[in-house]
Amino acid sequence: MINTDKDHIHTYDAQGRMTCCTLEDKIYTNAGAEELIHHPKEAGHKHDHADKHHHDHDHEQSHDHDHDHSHGSLPGMFIPAAVSLALLLVALYIEHVVNAGWFTGWVKIAWYAVAYLPVGIPVFKEAFESIVIGEIFSEFLLMCIATAGAFAIGEYPEGVAVMLFYTIGEVFQTLAVKRAKANIKSLLDQRPDEVTVLRDNQQQTVKAESVNIDEIIQLKPGEKLGLDGVLLSATASFNTAALTGESKPDTKAQGDVVLAGMINLNTVAQVKVTTAYTDSKLSKILELVQNATAQKAPTELFIRKFAKIYTPVVVFLAAAICLLPSFFLADYTFTDWLYRALIFLVISCPCALVISIPLGYFGGIGAASKNGILIKGSNFLDVLANTSHVVMDKTGTLTAGVFKIQDVVFDKAFNQTEMLQLVNALESHSSHPVATAVHQFIGTVNNDLNLQNVEEVPGHGLKADVDGKQLLVGNFKLMDKFSVPYNVDPAGIVYTVIAVAYDQKFAGYITIADSIREDAQIAIDKLKSLHVKTTMLSGDKTTIVKFVAEKLGIDQAFGDLLPEDKVNKVKEIKANQATVAFAGDGVNDAPVVALSDVGIAMGGLGSDATIETADVVIQDDMPSKIPTAIHIGKETKKIVWQNITLAFVVKAVVLVLGAGGLATMWEAVFADVGVALLAILNAVRIQQMKF
Numbered sequence: 001m002i003n004t005d006k007d008h009i010h011t012y013d014a015q016g017r018m019t020c021c022t023l024e025d026k027i028y029t030n031a032g033a034e035e036l037i038h039h040p041k042e043a044g045h046k047h048d049h050a051d052k053h054h055h056d057h058d059h060e061q062s063h064d065h066d067h068d069h070s071h072g073s074l075p076g077m078f079i080p081a082a083v084s085l086a087l088l089l090v091a092l093y094i095e096h097v098v099n100a101g102w103f104t105g106w107v108k109i110a111w112y113a114v115a116y117l118p119v120g121i122p123v124f125k126e127a128f129e130s131i132v133i134g135e136i137f138s139e140f141l142l143m144c145i146a147t148a149g150a151f152a153i154g155e156y157p158e159g160v161a162v163m164l165f166y167t168i169g170e171v172f173q174t175l176a177v178k179r180a181k182a183n184i185k186s187l188l189d190q191r192p193d194e195v196t197v198l199r200d201n202q203q204q205t206v207k208a209e210s211v212n213i214d215e216i217i218q219l220k221p222g223e224k225l226g227l228d229g230v231l232l233s234a235t236a237s238f239n240t241a242a243l244t245g246e247s248k249p250d251t252k253a254q255g256d257v258v259l260a261g262m263i264n265l266n267t268v269a270q271v272k273v274t275t276a277y278t279d280s281k282l283s284k285i286l287e288l289v290q291n292a293t294a295q296k297a298p299t300e301l302f303i304r305k306f307a308k309i310y311t312p313v314v315v316f317l318a319a320a321i322c323l324l325p326s327f328f329l330a331d332y333t334f335t336d337w338l339y340r341a342l343i344f345l346v347i348s349c350p351c352a353l354v355i356s357i358p359l360g361y362f363g364g365i366g367a368a369s370k371n372g373i374l375i376k377g378s379n380f381l382d383v384l385a386n387t388s389h390v391v392m393d394k395t396g397t398l399t400a401g402v403f404k405i406q407d408v409v410f411d412k413a414f415n416q417t418e419m420l421q422l423v424n425a426l427e428s429h430s431s432h433p434v435a436t437a438v439h440q441f442i443g444t445v446n447n448d449l450n451l452q453n454v455e456e457v458p459g460h461g462l463k464a465d466v467d468g469k470q471l472l473v474g475n476f477k478l479m480d481k482f483s484v485p486y487n488v489d490p491a492g493i494v495y496t497v498i499a500v501a502y503d504q505k506f507a508g509y510i511t512i513a514d515s516i517r518e519d520a521q522i523a524i525d526k527l528k529s530l531h532v533k534t535t536m537l538s539g540d541k542t543t544i545v546k547f548v549a550e551k552l553g554i555d556q557a558f559g560d561l562l563p564e565d566k567v568n569k570v571k572e573i574k575a576n577q578a579t580v581a582f583a584g585d586g587v588n589d590a591p592v593v594a595l596s597d598v599g600i601a602m603g604g605l606g607s608d609a610t611i612e613t614a615d616v617v618i619q620d621d622m623p624s625k626i627p628t629a630i631h632i633g634k635e636t637k638k639i640v641w642q643n644i645t646l647a648f649v650v651k652a653v654v655l656v657l658g659a660g661g662l663a664t665m666w667e668a669v670f671a672d673v674g675v676a677l678l679a680i681l682n683a684v685r686i687q688q689m690k691f
Helices: 023-030 049-054 074-098 105-132 139-152 156-188 281-294 298-327 334-348 351-370 378-386 416-427 433-442 476-481 520-529 542-552 563-574 590-595 608-613 625-659 665-688
Strands: 038-040 059-061 194-199 202-207 216-219 229-231 235-239 249-253 269-273 373-375 389-393 404-410 451-457 461-466 469-474 496-502 505-513 533-537 556-558 580-584 598-601 616-618
Touching (some): 074 105, 105 156, 139 298, 298 334, 334 665, 351 625, 373 378, 378 625, 389 625, 404 416, 416 433, 416 451, 433 496, 433 505, 461 496, 469 476, 476 496, 520 533, 520 625, 533 563, 542 556, 563 590
Parallel strands (some): 389 533, 389 580, 533 556, 580 598
Antiparallel strands (some): 194 202, 194 216, 229 269, 235 249, 404 505, 451 461, 461 469, 469 496
């Protein structure tokens, strides 16, 4: 239970509404999931999708409350309800089966009062604390009024039963959140607290956060890596499930990057630390998943606003049900109409909506995490569910992004070896996969070459000056831009081409080929089954782009595009009222990601910037996870709306019956607690689904 604390400062938004101490906070706190509660530090904090690359994830965590964990264990949580239930059953047995004559008057009242206290006192306490912080019309107040009223008119068993079943519902809500939290914690708990480092040739076990960059970690078989680094050993195999969702072994060679959370599988390995503990990839993932609960879906926000209006309206309606008939009915009986009003109050509790809906989105984020997909907020689950068009980059998304040089064709007037050295030196200034292929083919960069005024020409390539002469390395559009004549037909070359010019003369070209990812076909087929249209945009040659698109069955494809061309294409698609997801690099394609409704980055083990910019990060670079993310979004939305429909329909029916005198407190209990339990069970169902 949440207790008030004199050191806790309540936070309010720009309209003066409190942004802390909510019902959702209470449930998360009782579940031991306080770190998943986030409140903005500044009033009026918003998430603007157009500026989503500058998320403010700096949220306060609700640790300032003094929590009561006396019933934190599973048996302890049920003790008050168990005591109350036992006393209630004994009372009903004495009253209706034994028909004991002594069980009347003050004895009967006292017995039922004792049965009521274990479950009633905590709720009265919550109601009082809610009133103190300005939340007058809370579910706690509704329960208190309804059950106190039942005692006032002599309906003691029903008064106890309402509070008892409400408490049981609270316990099951707490258990559901514990389960949802556990599924996400399985991802978050991958980072070990201690590591073994080599200092003065001695092994020392130290706290992971105390390890410095460039220190060497020794990793035994079965141990988890605590920090990011590079492998010093010749080879080692790792289980990368913590980062990618895939448990198949990933063999690394000396010099390869290895990340916190990976599990060493076979031999003792040594890793040189390259990143501080707090900056590791896993730390960033942990932060993203925790912050995901702060970004609320429109449905969540609507339900919260609705509950704030709905609850006080129902209280006044209940008062009207009790009092207004006295003006119109000659045989008006106060106790009868008070009973109807109390039923109305019990039914009106919005807890089925207020808890099950955030829990449904939370479950969706957890299900995505288990599949190696990071979704930065429940708002993006809604967008994914509505996605009708997926726009994809080619290189690194549908293709592996691992290029290999196929042919080197240079004019005889140029020394091929010297030209390749110049190309290698200039490409060393780029991080593009093409540059990597050049370096792997040519070898070590000759640092004696004097390159000056190195400049990247966006969408074209690179230029520099060498001994006063201009060196151009890029596509044929770069040749056209600088008016370099060439006697080659680019359209006749199937592969990606690197054109080279020196001193305003065309020197020749290098062809490079990329391979289509193994599961790219699966990704396109699944998107089609979800009735999602596909478009591929690339700065690569149109011939290659068309070839890949036809092979995979992509609806439309465009090549030879500059960054601004990609933006225009996405604008055209959005003009047709399509909800667009863009899947790609997330860094090079930042303008397109900003324009799209949801940006999906093939993050893999790549740059931290990719994780920071995109709304959804696919950790293992598998394009087949794109339709998986959309499928999870659709299932989450379906479950959320099932809960909304169930709650509204059942409550509406029983409200009408209660107002007409055709429903008792027992139907009211089902309409409140029963529906809440059904909605919660439905919400956690997504965590068991296979995607």
